Amino acid sequence: MALFVFWIFLSASFEWIHLVLGLTFSLAVAWINSGHSLFVPKFRLWLRILLYLPWLSYKIVESSVHLSKLILHPALPIAPQLISVDSKLRHHGAIVLLGNSITLTPGTITAEVDRNKLVVHAIDKVSSEDVASRQMEMKIADIFKDEEPDL
Amino acid sequence: MDILSIIFIVAGLFFLIVAAIGVVRLPDVFSRSHAVSLTDSLGAFLMLIGMSLHEGLDKNTLKILVVLALLYILNPVIAHATIRAALRSGIKPWKKETP
Numbered sequence: 001m002a003l004f005v006f007w008i009f010l011s012a013s014f015e016w017i018h019l020v021l022g023l024t025f026s027l028a029v030a031w032i033n034s035g036h037s038l039f040v041p042k043f044r045l046w047l048r049i050l051l052y053l054p055w056l057s058y059k060i061v062e063s064s065v066h067l068s069k070l071i072l073h074p075a076l077p078i079a080p081q082l083i084s085v086d087s088k089l090r091h092h093g094a095i096v097l098l099g100n101s102i103t104l105t106p107g108t109i110t111a112e113v114d115r116n117k118l119v120v121h122a123i124d125k126v127s128s129e130d131v132a133s134r135q136m137e138m139k140i141a142d143i144f145k146d147e148e149p150d151l
Numbered sequence: 152m153d154i155l156s157i158i159f160i161v162a163g164l165f166f167l168i169v170a171a172i173g174v175v176r177l178p179d180v181f182s183r184s185h186a187v188s189l190t191d192s193l194g195a196f197l198m199l200i201g202m203s204l205h206e207g208l209d210k211n212t213l214k215i216l217v218v219l220a221l222l223y224i225l226n227p228v229i230a231h232a233t234i235r236a237a238l239r240s241g242i243k244p245w246k247k248e249t250p
Contacts (some may be wrong), residue, residue, distance in 0.1 A: 101227075
């Protein structure tokens with residue numbers, strides 16, 4: 001069903017040949033993948049993730065400006081380092097969200113993930129302190145506080 | 152509306168250019184990938200928002216927004232895969248020489 005809606009978005013045409021083709025293919029894909037999908041919609045969780053996104057965008061803009069300053073600085077004052085973060089999160093989804101958020105903010109990249117241990121490459125002191133302060137982790141722990149731990 | 156979209160696109164271009172300069176100036180794979188992530192997260196975002204403002208409320212705007220959402224999900228994955236591959240194949244991160 002979701003696939004069919006997606007198809008209508010993309011084709012943006014209501015001629016019957018398109019609709020029938022889309023319906024056929026989305027049913028086929030759904031049938032092939034049935035039984036494999038672990039995706040169970042949890043509306044409260046998705047709402048909280050949605051509310052987390054504005055804060056993440058703010059962090060992205062902040063660190064983008066910081067990184068631009070670093071790049072345009074004539075002396076190139078960078079101090080790259082690898083730091084390991086021992087996260088307290090106990091959900092696969094939370095770890096994925098944390099790793100993605102770290103990588104999305106310019107200046108920090110998740111280099112290695114092993115269960116709840118992350119290795120992060122940071123470009124200078126400011127961005128490494130950003131990761132070490134665990135502000136992001138706290139926010140994500142808040143999102144997942146009502147879920148069953150699965151890690 | 153046109154002026155707003157031009158502002159967004161010019162801001163996006165600025166970040167894209169800075170990212171390109173960064174790729175040339177920075178010393179190794181790891182720090183260069185930071186510059187590349189600047190492209191995706193703010194450059195492409197501002198460009199696409201500018202384009203969708205230019206299009207107005209249209210089916211094309213919807214497609215642009217879908218592209219944006221996919222970009223934000225896929226880009227961290229690709230950046231992470233590149234960096235992990237670099238790390239596992241034994242490339243040492245560049246360090247500032249301390250005399």
